[in-house]
Amino acid sequence: MPKEIPLNLSLREKNDLTARENRKRFKDLGLRVLNMIGSPGSGKTAILEYTARKLGKKLAVIEGDVATTRDADRVRACGCQAVQIETGGGCHLNAEQVQKAFGQIDPAGVGVLIIENVGNLVCPAAWDLGEDAKVAVLSLPEGEEKPSKYPALFVRAQAVLITKIDLKAVLDYNLEQVKADCRKLNSQAAILELSAKTGEGMEGWLEYLTKLT
Amino acid sequence: MPKEIPLNLSLREKNDLTARENRKRFKDLGLRVLNMIGSPGSGKTAILEYTARKLGKKLAVIEGDVATTRDADRVRACGCQAVQIETGGGCHLNAEQVQKAFGQIDPAGVGVLIIENVGNLVCPAAWDLGEDAKVAVLSLPEGEEKPSKYPALFVRAQAVLITKIDLKAVLDYNLEQVKADCRKLNSQAAILELSAKTGEGMEGWLEYLTKLT
Numbered sequence: 001m002p003k004e005i006p007l008n009l010s011l012r013e014k015n016d017l018t019a020r021e022n023r024k025r026f027k028d029l030g031l032r033v034l035n036m037i038g039s040p041g042s043g044k045t046a047i048l049e050y051t052a053r054k055l056g057k058k059l060a061v062i063e064g065d066v067a068t069t070r071d072a073d074r075v076r077a078c079g080c081q082a083v084q085i086e087t088g089g090g091c092h093l094n095a096e097q098v099q100k101a102f103g104q105i106d107p108a109g110v111g112v113l114i115i116e117n118v119g120n121l122v123c124p125a126a127w128d129l130g131e132d133a134k135v136a137v138l139s140l141p142e143g144e145e146k147p148s149k150y151p152a153l154f155v156r157a158q159a160v161l162i163t164k165i166d167l168k169a170v171l172d173y174n175l176e177q178v179k180a181d182c183r184k185l186n187s188q189a190a191i192l193e194l195s196a197k198t199g200e201g202m203e204g205w206l207e208y209l210t211k212l213t
Numbered sequence: 214m215p216k217e218i219p220l221n222l223s224l225r226e227k228n229d230l231t232a233r234e235n236r237k238r239f240k241d242l243g244l245r246v247l248n249m250i251g252s253p254g255s256g257k258t259a260i261l262e263y264t265a266r267k268l269g270k271k272l273a274v275i276e277g278d279v280a281t282t283r284d285a286d287r288v289r290a291c292g293c294q295a296v297q298i299e300t301g302g303g304c305h306l307n308a309e310q311v312q313k314a315f316g317q318i319d320p321a322g323v324g325v326l327i328i329e330n331v332g333n334l335v336c337p338a339a340w341d342l343g344e345d346a347k348v349a350v351l352s353l354p355e356g357e358e359k360p361s362k363y364p365a366l367f368v369r370a371q372a373v374l375i376t377k378i379d380l381k382a383v384l385d386y387n388l389e390q391v392k393a394d395c396r397k398l399n400s401q402a403a404i405l406e407l408s409a410k411t412g413e414g415m416e417g418w419l420e421y422l423t424k425l426t
Contacts, residue, residue, distance in 0.1 A: 039252045039253045039254060039332070040355055040363060041356045066365070068362050119252070119362070120333055120335050121332065122279060122302075122304035122332075122333050122336070123333075139354065141254060141352065141354035141355075142252075143254045146253055148281050149253070149281050151280055152302060167380075
């Protein structure tokens with residue numbers, strides 16, 4: 001809790017202490033926690049809507065956005081608890097924001113907490129929120145070069161979701177190159193191809209979540 | 214120049230002083246300068262490739278990326294000067310990086326300089342590089358909510374490029390809502406719809422550039 005943190009720590013050090021508290025609390029509750037990171041419009045919220053429809057109250061979501069509460073409203077409407085953090089200009093979530101938002105969630109019956117970070121491939125990758133794993137979200141229309149150009153996220157991510165796979169037919173997209181680039185940065189990451197729109201590949205994502213819990 | 218800047222200034226103040234120097238230098242050279250900002254994969258580089266093919270040596274480009282020199286290589290291959298800044302993790306360009314990169318450009322015959330910022334809808338919006346205008350790039354696959362969710366950029370942008378318009382037929386996209394949201398934030402901004410892939414709307418963009426010079 002903030003009161004226990006000495007005042008002479010850097011912002012990052014304070015964050016990491018709070019992230020450690022979050023991690024302990026999540027573990028004590030038997031919760032598995034994912035930190036979902038991707039560009040604006042990469043399809044993160046659509047995946048969460050789909051997931052909420054399938055998992056219902058077993059899922060809880062913390063939404064991070066620069067402005068608006070739209071994403072939490074969208075996900076809540078699909079049947080799970082969802083709390084919005086509005087960063088008011090901040091380009092990533094921090095552990096204290098997550099700690100406060102989690103205070104509004106009733107953990108009873110929840111198995112998985114997914115934190116949707118601010119839409120940004122750069123800054124969120126460097127901030128620990130107390131999650132078990134970072135999940136990178138990368139949509140087909142963004143092109144093939146994103147893993148090479150934004151390596152910090154892909155090096156750390158334990159799963160890469162390649163989204164909007166339904167657009168494969170209309171986009172000239174080299175899926176194999178993207179997967180090879182991801183593996184070069186991180187040979188351990190699970191790579192899932194999916195479309196929340198058509199449902200293609202979504203069973204693989206749900207299975208990934210089940211294995212976590 | 215860095216030497217002239219007192220050491221007790223904040224990073225932001227130093228940046229703004231250097232941005233002012235850049236602005237004066239660009240003005241003295243009769244250059245019009247745009248700071249192009251958009252999500253990763255929103256189509257910024259594709260627009261610059263198209264523009265370089267049309268304007269040739271009248272255009273110069275400074276490319277900002279977290280890693281790789283691919284974008285500068287792509288744009289240079291289309292016939293204009295292009296210099297790459299690799300931020301090494303930095304989530305936005307700053308004025309000093311632009312000043313240094315501009316030192317590698319021969320300004321003779323150049324009328325327009327376009328700075329492609331790091332792919333990020335949040336952080337670059339807040340940093341002045343010495344440009345005449347910020348240009349927001351927003352691609353159809355990112356969805357309709359981006360102006361409302363990332364207002365800082367859209368409030369400041371003097372032009373909004375809605376890109377990948379060729380995907381209109383396959384995406385369920387409410388173009389009128391996006392334009393209305395942009396206008397709510399900024400009634401003065403020019404809004405251009407275009408596709409660098411099919412060339413649709415690109416003459417409007419070239420005309421916008423011509424009017425600048």
